[in-house]
Amino acid sequence: xxxxxxxxxxxxxxxxxxxxxxxxxxxxxxxxxxxxxxxxxxxxxxxxxxxxxxxxxxxxxxxxxxxxxxxxxxxxxxxxxxxxxxxxxxxxxxxxxxxxxxxxxxxxxxxxxxxxxxxxxxxxxxxxxxxxxxxxxxxxxxxxxxxxxxxxxxxxxxxxxxxxxxxxxxxxxxxxxxxxxxxxxxxxxxxxxxxxxxxxxxxxxxxxxxxxxxxxxxxxxxxxxxxxxxxxxxxxxxxxxxxxxxxxxxxxxxxxxxxxxxxxxxxxxxxxxxxxxxxxxxxxxxxxxxxxxxxx
Amino acid sequence: xxxxxxxxxxxxxxxxxxxxxxxxxxxxxxxxxxxxxxxxxxxxxxxxxxxxxxxxxxxxxxxxxxxxxxxxxxxxxxxxxxxxxxxxxxxxxxxxxxxxxxxxxxxxxxxxxxxxxxxxxxxxxxxxxxxxxxxxxxxxxxxxxxxxxxxxxxxxxxxxxxxxxxxxxxxxxxxxxxxxxxxxxxxxxxxxxxxxxxxxxxxxxxxxxxxxxxxxxxxxxxxxxxxxxxxxxxxxxxxxxxxxxxxxxxxxxxxxxxx
Numbered sequence: 001x002x003x004x005x006x007x008x009x010x011x012x013x014x015x016x017x018x019x020x021x022x023x024x025x026x027x028x029x030x031x032x033x034x035x036x037x038x039x040x041x042x043x044x045x046x047x048x049x050x051x052x053x054x055x056x057x058x059x060x061x062x063x064x065x066x067x068x069x070x071x072x073x074x075x076x077x078x079x080x081x082x083x084x085x086x087x088x089x090x091x092x093x094x095x096x097x098x099x100x101x102x103x104x105x106x107x108x109x110x111x112x113x114x115x116x117x118x119x120x121x122x123x124x125x126x127x128x129x130x131x132x133x134x135x136x137x138x139x140x141x142x143x144x145x146x147x148x149x150x151x152x153x154x155x156x157x158x159x160x161x162x163x164x165x166x167x168x169x170x171x172x173x174x175x176x177x178x179x180x181x182x183x184x185x186x187x188x189x190x191x192x193x194x195x196x197x198x199x200x201x202x203x204x205x206x207x208x209x210x211x212x213x214x215x216x217x218x219x220x221x222x223x224x225x226x227x228x229x230x231x232x233x234x235x236x237x238x239x240x241x242x243x244x245x246x247x248x249x250x251x252x253x254x255x256x257x258x259x260x261x262x263x264x265x266x267x268x269x270x271x272x273x274x275x276x277x278x279x280x281x282x283x284x285x286x287x288x289x290x291x292x293x294x295x296x
Numbered sequence: 297x298x299x300x301x302x303x304x305x306x307x308x309x310x311x312x313x314x315x316x317x318x319x320x321x322x323x324x325x326x327x328x329x330x331x332x333x334x335x336x337x338x339x340x341x342x343x344x345x346x347x348x349x350x351x352x353x354x355x356x357x358x359x360x361x362x363x364x365x366x367x368x369x370x371x372x373x374x375x376x377x378x379x380x381x382x383x384x385x386x387x388x389x390x391x392x393x394x395x396x397x398x399x400x401x402x403x404x405x406x407x408x409x410x411x412x413x414x415x416x417x418x419x420x421x422x423x424x425x426x427x428x429x430x431x432x433x434x435x436x437x438x439x440x441x442x443x444x445x446x447x448x449x450x451x452x453x454x455x456x457x458x459x460x461x462x463x464x465x466x467x468x469x470x471x472x473x474x475x476x477x478x479x480x481x482x483x484x485x486x487x488x489x490x491x492x493x494x495x496x497x498x499x500x501x502x503x504x505x506x507x508x509x510x511x512x513x514x515x516x517x518x519x520x521x522x523x524x525x526x527x528x529x530x531x532x533x534x535x536x537x538x539x540x541x542x543x544x545x546x547x548x549x550x551x552x553x554x555x
Binding site for chain 2: 098172174175176179180181182183186190191194195
């Protein structure tokens with residue numbers, strides 16, 4: 001009887017694994033078949049000479065280059081806003097907050113994590129309307145607004161990952177720096193943050209990945225279909241996920257639809273590159289610290 | 297309480313009716329003890345008898361845990377001056393620098409061998425940059441590590457063996473000019489040979505410091521200790537001098553007491 005259950009459980013696990021792998025392969029295969037053919041310089045730059053397009057001297061009309069630049073700018077700007085704030089909040093929760101403050105703050109972070117991204121977009125939209133009617137009449141949706149809303153969206157991941165990474169360090173390590181006479185801040189900065197680097201890095205990568213692929217937030221806060229290269233943080237911009245969404249909904253020809261698949265493939269590659277970079281960084285961190293763990 | 301050792305020794309740590317508890321649960325009850333400079337004291341006892349908690353009262357590290365409570369008098373002679381460390385205002389960082397601690401497992405900073413010593417010296421002592429290399433070299437010699445690491449000072453510290461890491465931790469303390477050393481089973485994670493080297497190092501420096509070590513090994517205590525304190529249920533139940541420790545019947549009694 002027990003043998004039978006074990007067998008069934010094993011069979012089910014294998015089946016689940018095969019199904020997951022199958023779905024991923026099917027998805028990649030589909031994207032590959034539809035998208036690989038179109039991968040070329042023309043996908044990025046259309047009819048514009050690549051160098052002129054990259055330097056921004058000539059506009060790109062039928063390529064996804066502006067969307068790529070827009071997405072990268074968006075990710076960088078939102079990381080710039082979210083990472084320092086997330087790290088600082090995580091440190092606060094792990095080391096300074098206590099009692100009811102900690103409970104309320106944690107609850108707020110969890111609430112923030114539960115907000116759907118379209119609501120975050122609506123919030124940004126409402127915010128800009130409010131600013132327009134009150135103190136800044138010339139305010140409009142823009143790259144900065146999108147980046148700010150995206151930063152809010154990914155902030156809870158950063159906070160929770162930082163907090164968990166710091167709290168799961170061994171007690172003795174937390175005491176080691178203090179026992180040398182380090183101030184709490186010196187201890188955090190020179191001992192605990194480097195030791196928790198792996199976990200924190202995972203949080204950052206997760207957040208960046210999320211910011212790169214989100215469509216709902218930017219939809220309401222500044223992305224447009226044809227803006228060219230972003231003119232600045234207060235200008236409109238294009239982004240890969242929105243470009244895909246737009247082409248999927250309103251493609252006027254086979255060629256445009258094919259471009260949508262190409263863009264999807266590029267977005268996938270971009271995220272894959274991010275995750276591989278993170279994996280590499282993580283494994284070097286692991287080597288540095290696990291070697292020490294082995295000796296314990 | 298047993299004999300206190302020769303009277304002409306001058307004590308540096310005086311503990312009187314010390315009570316320590318966490319969240320209302322008392323771990324140390326009415327503990328009294330006395331320690332001297334130049335006499336290495338070893339604390340023996342079952343796990344859970346309060347050995348580590350006692351060590352951590354001496355550098356006020358228990359306060360890093362939630363709802364810790366300390367009562368009683370704990371006086372240390374630092375720079376020739378008696379201080380009740382729970383009453384007289386003394387910056388915590390200053391106290392912890394003068395009362396250094398080594399843990400069961402070596403906890404190094406994720407930087408090079410030299411920087412493991414240089415960083416605390418710079419951050420805690422504020423030594424000028426030009427004085428740091430000589431301090432690093434001096435303290436590595438002091439910790440019997442110089443010959444082993446002098447050619448790879450810039451190698452990552454985690455490439456050292458466990459025993460070397462633990463001696464580097466000791467070196468890191470010594471670099472900060474402490475007066476009292478607290479050792480929490482410093483050889484617990486080491487093999488026999490590596491722990492002998494740590495013991496050798498301790499014996500070579502013990503004259504200049506007040507050393508209080510927790511140990512789980514009776515044979516180690518016999519090799520190291522000038523006096524042994526036996527802890528049970530958060531109090532000192534027996535105290536033996538080096539001479540008493542060598543007598544076979546005392547050893548038998550101690551074995552029964554501890555194990």
